[in-house]
Amino acid sequence: MSLYRARTTIEQWRIFQAVVHCNGYAQAAKELNKSQSSLNHAVAKLQAQLGVQLLEVKGRKAQLTAAGEVMLRRSQFLTQQIEDLEQLAHSLERGWEPTLTIAVEHFHPKDKIYQALKLFHPQSRGTRVTIIDTVISATAEAITDASADLVITPELPLGVLGTCLCHTRLVLVAHRQHPLARQSNISYDDLTQHLQLVVRDNGKHPDNRHGWLKAEQRWTLSNFNEAIELLLQGMGFAWLPEHQVKEHLSSGILINLKVQRGATRQFTSYLVAPKPQHQGPAGALLEQLIVDQYTSSAS
Known part of the structure; x- marks a missing residue:
């Protein structure tokens, strides 16, 4: 069985990707610290070896052809695989993670x-x-x-x-002496009139689309333990993991609020x-x- 011998090289594809990413040969040459002529030669040779035009120069910019768009996507996958392969070798060389x-x-x-x-x-x-x-x-x-x-x-x-x-369940709870605890069939409008305790999204780009955050009054906390401590003082309502408030629910100091719908959320x-x-x-x-x-x- 004879092994297939590639006509192109990883370096040629890397140069091609850089020219596209930098919108031209001059900018790519600076990025790669190579001469512009060497990049022109590498891409021209790549196209000749493939028999397919990948780029066409319009003004000072190199633009992808339709075929170039397809080849760019596939080549990016290829170079990523090479990078992953080399990093895997590095991981194996290092052995056990410290x-x-x-x-x-x-x-x-x-x-x-x-x-x-x-x-x-x-x-x-x-x-x-x-x-x-x-x-x-x-x-x-x-x-x-x-x-x-x-x-x-x-x-x-x-x-x-x-x-x-x-699977984890979040339950909507409040102190047994909280005004909401004495209500049944609580509506969303009822909830908006009371203080809600929420845990802060600690990502670099917080996403406020998750959870129910429509209360007019809202305090943002670092963790559920802080929310529980405030609830035990009779302040506000909150969505909490059922396993974290199980004892307080069993003792009756905290209760599940009786809302019209959505009293629990499962993840x-x-x-x-x-x-x-x-x-x-x-x-x-x-x-x-x-x-x-x-x-x-x-x-």
């Missing part, structure tokens, strides 16, 4: 994560683990920016795969490895241990 970061959506229960970490520790070879609480857009950013090695999220960005771990938590192709042995082990905790409890 650090791991886990980003967890703030309302997800962490008990099984802690159980997985307990099992991971004897095998960790000194790997330092950081757990960060993320809220709404920060969780998505941890995936898209690959700023964490493992992410537990209620939403999967387009094109991202994740392992389903569990599915997924475990995501943002860059699976770059994952090292420590990350793979911890990911499997976390999945095992949820799998064993479900069986």
Whole structure:
């Protein structure tokens, strides 16, 4: 079986992409620290080898042809694969990861994560683990920016795969002496007249489309513990994870508000490895241990 020998090189495709990205040969030459003539030669040779015109110069700008648009998309995928392959080799050369970061959506229960970490520790070879609480857009950013090695999220960005771990319920609660506690069939208009406690979206670009945020009075807090403390003082109402207020609901000091609809909200938590192709042995082990905790409890 004879192996296919490519007529083009990765460097030629990289130059082609740079010319497109920089809107011309002169700008691309500065970006790549090469002469403009060498870039012209590389792209001309690439087109000749392919037998397809990729660019046409109009004025001082190089514009893509219809064929060039198709080839650009495919070549970007190719160069990204090469980059990923080289980074994978670097990861294998480094071996066991010295650090791991886990980003967890703030309302997800962490008990099984802690159980997985307990099992991971004897095998960790000194790997330092950081757990960060993320809220709404920060969780998505941890995936898209690959700023964490493992992410537990209620939403999967387009094109991202994740392992389903569990379902979490958020309940609408207030103190038993709060005015809303004495009402039944509470409407959304009723809620808008009272103080709402919300947890701050800690992403770089907060997304206010999530959650119910129509109350005229709203206090923004750093975490659910702060919200619970204020609720126990008889202040406001809030959406809270059911597992975090279970004891307070059982004792009766906090109650579920009787709203017309939507008294509970359920989310599915997924475990995501943002860059699976770059994952090292420590990350793979911890990911499997976390999945095992949820799998064993479900069986």
